Amino acid sequence: MIKLELLKIKLQGRLRYNIFVGLAALSVMGISIYDVIFLENDPSWRIFSIILIIAALILLSFNIYFISTSSKDLKDLKKDKYEKVNAKFISFQSKNLSKKGYNKVTYSGQLFRIIGTETMIQLDVDDVELKEDYVIAYGKRSKIGVMIQKYKQK
Structure with missing residues (x-):
């Protein structure tokens, strides 16, 4: 993938x-x-x-x-042993605006709530928007992740 x-x-x-x-x-x-x-x-x-x-x-x-x-x-x-969660992006520590030819918003200190639980997890994920639900794959030790897709609740 x-x-x-x-x-x-x-x-x-x-x-x-x-x-x-x-x-x-x-x-x-x-x-x-x-x-x-x-x-x-x-x-x-x-x-x-x-x-x-x-x-x-x-x-x-x-x-x-x-x-x-x-x-x-x-x-x-x-070994395909990465973590994959459905999470909602709920808060961040700082918001930055990239000025490299296009206006892209990046967040640092991102906090996600795992959908279905009250568990919070801090990850570093690009291309996410506040208050949206995502499927995220991440490394459980480094907390670096990628957004796989937007999560659609059934």
Whole structure:
């Protein structure tokens, strides 16, 4: 299905982005460790290098988490073990208007209510409108999803 390929592309894009940022954090951390160990610097530079090492380590740990969630969701998607729900888009944190030649509204911090229950789930889904019902496929760890179709209640 084309929509599931779109979900796969989104997950692969997130995976590539986090690998790149993780490698950048590793590079900064490696250079800073080299500076602290092998170079004779003044104490203020050593303190700055140690702060850089700590910040890069924190960034790297977050990226390892995001890499693992994206890769597990990709593996589940290849085995057809993705999540699929009927949900109503009920709220969002912010609304943005894209100005790339066309006016497309995007939402961040999207909150959906699963139809038939009172369960709420926060997902990142494109091409949805507020107060509408959708069939959504998503990765259960990364919370990245795609709208399969509008949900029609029977």
